[in-house]
Amino acid sequence: MTANKRKVEVFSAGCPACAETANLVQRIGGSSCEVEVLDMNKPDVAAKARQYGVKTVPAVVINGKLAGCCTGEGPNEAALRSAGLGVTM
Secondary structure: OOOOOEEEEEEEOOOHHHHHHHHHHHHHHHHHEEEEEEEOOOHHHHHHHHHHOOOOOOEEEEOOEEOHHHOOOOOOHHHHHHOOOOOOO
16 A cells, blocks of 8 residues: 555445446545455455455445445345245235
């Protein structure tokens, strides 16, 4: 990482939503950030994401901290069941 630049990691599954987020981060970050897009399909990247607390993608980590907008819990069984999953209509 270059001095005086924020290190930004974008965790991506390679989907259009992830690509859009990566482009947004690169545009906003400009020359003040060192942006790296990481492929969640790689086991070492997925392990790193778990260490940061990433539950869903795309996710953005800035200087080693998961961005507040990316801290959602993601799908969970209780929420899915309350939405009707597994229940006959």
